[in-house]
Amino acid sequence: MAAGVPQCNRARALGGRGKAGKLRITRATAIAMAKRTRTGPLRIIGGLLAAALALAGAGCTTPPANPRDACAILKEKSGWYRDAQRAYKRWGVPIQVQLAIIYQESRFRHDAKPPRGRLLWVIPWGRVSSAYGYAQIQDGTWRWYQRATGRTGADRDDFADVTDFIGWYVAMVHRTLGVSKWDAYHQYLAYHEGPGGYRRRTYRSKPWLLRVARKVAANARRYRAQIARCRSELESHHWWWPF
Numbered sequence: 466m467a468a469g470v471p472q473c474n475r476a477r478a479l480g481g482r483g484k485a486g487k488l489r490i491t492r493a494t495a496i497a498m499a500k501r502t503r504t505g506p507l508r509i510i511g512g513l514l515a516a517a518l519a520l521a522g523a524g525c526t527t528p529p530a531n532p533r534d535a536c537a538i539l540k541e542k543s544g545w546y547r548d549a550q551r552a553y554k555r556w557g558v559p560i561q562v563q564l565a566i567i568y569q570e571s572r573f574r575h576d577a578k579p580p581r582g583r584l585l586w587v588i589p590w591g592r593v594s595s596a597y598g599y600a601q602i603q604d605g606t607w608r609w610y611q612r613a614t615g616r617t618g619a620d621r622d623d624f625a626d627v628t629d630f631i632g633w634y635v636a637m638v639h640r641t642l643g644v645s646k647w648d649a650y651h652q653y654l655a656y657h658e659g660p661g662g663y664r665r666r667t668y669r670s671k672p673w674l675l676r677v678a679r680k681v682a683a684n685a686r687r688y689r690a691q692i693a694r695c696r697s698e699l700e701s702h703h704w705w706w707p708f
Contacts (some may be wrong), residue, residue, distance in 0.1 A: 492530045526622075528573040533562055535688040536695035538573070548625040548697045556632030556642045561688035563631045565610070565649050565681045566656060570601040575622040577601060599627040606659075638663070649685035 531537040539546040549560040571577035579596050583662050595604040598621025602610075610630050611617050619626035638655045642663060646652070657661040657674060668674050692699075 470628075478597070494690065495695060526575045532568055532573050533684075533687070535561065535691040539692075540695070542624070545628075547626055549628045551625070552628040552632035555629065556636040556646075556691055558632040558635040559689070560637060561685045562647065562649045562652060563628050564654060564688045565685035566601050566631055567627065568684055569677065569681050571599050573599065575599055598622045598625060600631060602627075602630060606634075615643035639685070648682075650678050653681040 482683060486664060529538040529541050531541075539549075547610075548559075549563050549707060552558060552561055552563060565635060567573060569613070575598065576599060579594050579601070596654065597604075600621070601684060602621050607630070610633055614629075616626070616629070619629070621627060621630075635646050635652050638644050638660060640650060642655060643662055644651045644663075651663075654668045654674065658667050659677075668678075
């Protein structure tokens with residue numbers, strides 16, 4: 466999928482597969498099914514599916530209304546808990562660390578980009594980096610992830626793909642640098658500086674980055690406490706969606 470064309474987790478097409486073999490159900494497909502099925506229970510099912518996808522698709526790429534509250538986020542964006550939990554089970558990276566990194570990088574905006582530079586301090590010019598998506602991942606880092614995992618169809622503006630990326634990256638930092646997967650502070654420093662920069666401790670000369678990393682750690686602690694209070698509700702409400 467081209468950059469800037471968001472993909473909704475709730476709009477995966479029935480009867481077709483995307484670049485990474487993802488099962489995708491689009492509203493157009495559901496509507497077409499409803500039209501082809503003129504009578505009987507199948508028409509009712511098709512109509513209900515189309516309505517459900519229309520409602521889900523309307524808000525699938527908008528940021529959550531309360532991005533500082535993990536329970537509010539994961540209840541509003543029902544598929545996100547499943548996505549983050551799947552990344553946790555695959556990579557062992559806790560949900561609060563995933564959310565804290567995404568909050569810091571984009572405030573949960575799927576198409577976030579860095580600001581444009583200025584030519585002669587006045588004329589808007591090119592982007593300061595190729596960072597894009599929920600976690601502001603640069604082109605080269607994203608290609609590294611795709612090669613390492615075989616997920617060549619993954620997209621930086623797809624929440625499920627980004628949580629898997631964060632899981633992979635944090636697990637890689639843990640494996641190569643010995644940083645705990647639960648240590649949001651040092652993991653964010655490695656996320657920002659890269660494994661090489663973290664190993665050289667380049668962050669020591671960046672007081673502003675240390676302050677940001679402390680914010681990430683504080684957000685992760687808050688998210689962890691919030692999730693602990695609503696985990697049973699999240700577990701009981703996400704099971705029914707089959708896609």
